Amino acid sequence: MNRKLLVILVLAAVIVPRIVKAEDNPYYEYLMTFGSEGIAVSPKGDIYVADYNTGYVKVYNKNYEWIKTFSDYGEAPGENIKSEFMSIYEGKLFMPEAGNHRINVFDLEGNFLYLFSRLGSKPGKVNNPEAAKANSKGEIFVSDLKNDRIQVFSADGKLLRHWGNIGSDPGEFKAPAGIAIDKNDNIFVSEIGNDRIQVFDSSGKFITMWGFEGSEPGQFDNLHGLYIDKSTGWLYIADTGNNRVQVYKPKSGAVLKAQ
DSSP: OOHHHHHHHHHHHHHSOOOBOGGGOSSEEEEEEEOOOOEEEOTTOOEEEEOTTTOOEEEEOTTSOEEEEEOOBSSSTTOBSSBOBOEEETTEEEEEETTTTEEEEEETTSOEEEEEOOBOSSTTOBSSEEEEEEOTTOOEEEEEGGGTEEEEEOTTSOEEEEEOOBSSSTTOBSSEEEEEEOTTOOEEEEETTTTEEEEEOTTOOEEEEEBOBSSSTTOBSSEEEEEEOTTTOOEEEEEGGGTEEEEEEEOTTOOOOOO
16 A cells, blocks of 8 residues: 555544444434523522623523522622533532633522632633533532533532543543533533533543534534433433534433443
């Protein structure tokens, strides 16, 4: 074989992302597609909606009636710029800010409590955090988008662990965005750059992945938010570039296990 051609083939093998088709995934099967940032729901059903453009957080009851508004657009503690995907754990609202590169924490009355992290690339610092989601132990999983990694903090902001670097292999990321956590504390991560979903156990061990760029069912474009129904295991994926939500359900008898 011509040496130049061999070099080209080797380089192609290195740079082409690994593709796993949705139908080949052993854990999840495509269910349906419907329709087209930060929303969290309290245990009593109040809905917290973060307005990305104004900085306001608006609270509604379970009947969708407005209750209050708090926070504002800015850099001061308790203010926010580009609020992203939030979560609630034991009476606290954890709000990642892509603009201020930090996590703001409020009580459910809207009172500012504290914040943690700041702009940087070293462990414990973030660059454009997109999601801050709590597991059953109160560990906060943050998608550190521009550092291409997941970082895990205690509820009071101490760094516990982190994993990932830029790439397309299992456990690597290109702009991780949404995070969802199932009833067994498995972590689902959407990637804008790789147009796929990756799944990990709570320690960060890789379990599975699926998806690639496209517009057909099981294909994605500019993935963002994720939500998982803990009672059914159904996974809802904001397929932003395709203006829709895709829904997946667990395959019968499948159990998520780290590889």
